[in-house]
Amino acid sequence: MTSPTEQQNAADFYDFEAALTEDEREVLLRTRAFMREEVRPLVAEQWADGSFPRELIARFRESGLVGLPYEGYGDDRPAAGHLLTGMMAMEMSRVDASVATFFGVHNGLAMHAVHAGGDQAQRDRWLPGMARMDTVGAFALTEPLDGSDIAAGMRTTARREGDGWVLDGAKRWIGNATFADHIVVWARDVDDDQVKGFVVDGDTPGLKVEKIAHKTSLRIVENADLTLEGVRVPESDRLQNASSFRDVAEILRATRSGVAWQALGVMIGAYELALRYACERQQFGRPLAGFQLVQDLLVKSLGNITSSWGMLLQLARLQDTGVFRDEHSSLAKAHVTARMREVVAWAREIFGGNGIVLEYDVARFFADAEAIYSFEGTREMNTLIVGKAITGQSAFV
The missing domain is CATH 1.10.540.10 (Acyl-CoA dehydrogenase/oxidase, N-terminal domain)
Structure with missing residues (x-):
């Protein structure tokens, strides 16, 4: 049942x-x-x-x-x-x-x-x-030497040649790329120095895709290193309404809130595992859930979940009504992922030694939280976005 x-x-x-x-x-x-x-x-x-x-x-x-x-x-x-x-x-x-x-x-x-x-x-x-998911997509922005500073540091280039483009460079941490049919590749136009988007088929000559091995987080996602050497793309495969990094930022602004929702889901998954384990596991003749310190961890976890959910509920309303700014998604991503880190640690703590064994599942949530905490803008970068919005002063260097 x-x-x-x-x-x-x-x-x-x-x-x-x-x-x-x-x-x-x-x-x-x-x-x-x-x-x-x-x-x-x-x-x-x-x-x-x-x-x-x-x-x-x-x-x-x-x-x-x-x-x-x-x-x-x-x-x-x-x-x-x-x-x-x-x-x-x-x-x-x-x-x-x-x-x-x-x-x-x-x-x-x-x-x-x-x-x-x-x-x-x-x-x-x-x-x-x-x-229909007849075809699978990937999104190639981050590079081996540039993550948070990709707006200014993008090294992958696009050169106009005849009726098409030639792409050269490298990308890193590209999820789904090992089996993607379409990869959206962002590259800097050597003529106008603006970032443009290109849809590159996964089997295009000159594109090399190599799976990143030995990850300790999000291990089921197949992230890849991409190498582009003379990859030819017709003009018809250049995204016609994406002609600067500002357009990339608009896409990231819309998707960053989705990462905050993921972080909430990880909190919930870890909390539910810990709650069930605490109610079932017997120590000193009674369930773990009957001890004050265990209840304290569970209640703090539920508080993080509930406050984060309330924030994201209002964020979704702002998005649906069009009253939505960069700093809204940045605050949610920074705050909710930090609370997630606390909850997965408390959940693993409740499991004791069993918390590091994969069969109890909580170890997977604990490890996966680290990647979610970092991608789509680190806590520090999102903090600076919000800090600029509330003070009027840019602290970026």
Whole structure:
């Protein structure tokens, strides 16, 4: 029999899910069932192996969960709002942050880059297949020597040659790239020094993709190093509405909040594991949950979850009403990921020695939290964005 925590989110202490409409809640419950039935049985073995289960792509294709934020691609439904898509990211991360990241790279970064940066012909060309997950997308921005300073330090170049472009350079930490059909590559135009976006097919000559091995976080995501040597791309594959780093920043602003929702999901997953373990594990003749110090850790965890959820609920409302700025998503990403770090550490602590064994699952959440804490802007970079907004003074160097 399925336990109550399988049917509902046991960490939803203030009933935030009630903010969803009936149709939206149906999608969330479908996401919950998909992750429970299709993903959870695979994750421990795949995490240990450090590989992505390719069979999940076909299962996602059949799920009806892909492409929901983009109206007109896939079916006749209206575009999903930010609250639903955020809660979907949360629900996926509640089971596994790696699979949520795979989905976010495809459904968020790659598809949003095409949707926002492409013209109508390009949207009609690429998005239907991506919305069905007939094709998988990746997003190549970060470079081996440049992460937070990529706006000024991008070394990958684009050179106009005849009726096309030639790309040269390197990218690092590119999720999904080992099996992606379309990779959105950002490169600096040598003529006008502006960053432009290009959709590069995964089998394009001159593109070398090498999986990054020996990761200790998000091991199921297949991140890759890309090398581009004389990669030729036709003008028709250059994103026509992405002609500066400002356009890249707009995409990141929209997707950064999704990482905060992922962090909330990781908190919830770790908390639920710790709560269940504390109620079942007997020590000194009674359950761990009956000890004051254990209850203190659980209540602090629930407080972090609840306060973060309230912040993200209001952030989604700002996004859906168009009253949304960079500093809004930056504060959420910085704050929620910091709270996530606390919760996964407390959850692992409740497990004691069992907390470092993969079969108890909490170790996976503990490790995966470190990657989420760092990507889509470090805490320090997001802090400086918010700091500039509230003081009027830039502390960037």
